Structures are given as structure tokens and as C-alpha cells.
Amino acid sequence: MATASTRLPETMVSPETGETLFRDIRPVRISYGEDSIVVDLPGYYPRYGNDGVHVGDDMRTADKALEILKKRAAERQSGPTPS
Template sequence: MATTKKDLPDMMVSPETGEMLHRGVRPFVVTYKGKSLTVELPGYYPENGDDGVHVGDDMSVTDAALRTLKEEIEGVPSPATIRRVREKLKLSQREAGGLLRVGENAFDKYERGLVEPSGPTSQLLRLLDHHPELIEELRGNAA
């Protein structure tokens, strides 16, 4: 179960320094292959300085930024893009996994960001996004 902000206390003691840390956000730069995105990283921070303690889902914003950069630079579709294309094609996760022959549970894992699709699967998703009518050809081959 995901930890929400309301579940977290406003302050905590730093396990390293003993200093009081306050819940907040700080800008954090995520860099991949020379390209960068700045995100607002939640965590517990000292009054002065950026060294913080991150708990629960705090780091999910950096994971999302990295996926965005990988999509932009290498064409690896992000979980949001995968879901958008699947829904555009009016497929359930199981149907998509079967038609693309990646396994019935693959799209669940792709869309939760647990696994990245392979290069060929990424390319096929890009083609289906631009040419959704091709899904009928895949359906014909599956029958």
C-alpha cells in the first residue's frame, strides 16, 4: 500500500546527525545521458542544506523523471504512454499481452513501471500508436 503525505509526520530526527528534519520538498535534478529534468523531491530536510531522508514513495518522482528522459532519448515508452496506447487500442492488459506475445501479465508490470518493454515491444507499441488499425492484423494472426 502506498504511503501518503497525510500518513507521514511533519518532523523526524536524522538517523545520521540527530538534527531535526522537517517534511517538505526540494528541487532535485535527474540526469540521463546528458539531458536533465528538475523535479520537486519530497522528503525530510534540515533547515539548511539539501541532504534529506526519503521514505515511502518519495523517490517515485525521480523514477518518473528518469522514465520520461529514457522515453525522450531512447524511445523506451513510459508507463503512462504504454497505458495510453493500450487504452487507445481498447485492449485490456491481458489482451495486450496476448496479442503482442509478451505474456498475460506483462502490461500490468509495464504500466506499474516494474519492467520496461523490450526494444521490439517498444517499437511495436510506437507503430500501433501511429497506426491503430494494425491491431486488427494482430487479432487476425492470434485467431
């Protein structure tokens, strides 16, 4: 059975400022320990600035990046893998 995808509205009102936010994708740096990755993060953003609101699956990309960074940090702590 196929699942229906939810189409999000193009704009929303910021719950903090009342400003109109627009659906967009912005580069965001995800950091963990001494490492970081820049990901394209979907969300609702103000026309100027980067304080976004993320809904639904928006954080999936950031979650995956954090998982990768944690794995790298764990591999560094455990030392090189024997060949």
C-alpha cells in the same frame, strides 16, 4: 475498496547526523546522459541544506523523471522515427 493514506510525521531525526529534519518539498535535478529534469521532490530535509531522507512514495516523482529521461535517450540513439 478505498486505501488509507499514511500521514507522515512533520519531523524526523536524521539517521546519519541526529539533526531534526522537516517534511518539505525541494527542487531536485534528475540527470541521465546529456539530459536533465528538475522535479519537486518530497522528503525530510534539514532546515539548511539539501541532504534529505525519502520514505514511502517520496521517490515516485524522481523515478518517473528518470523513466522519461531514459526514454528520450533511447529515442535519440535509435534516430528519428519515420513519419
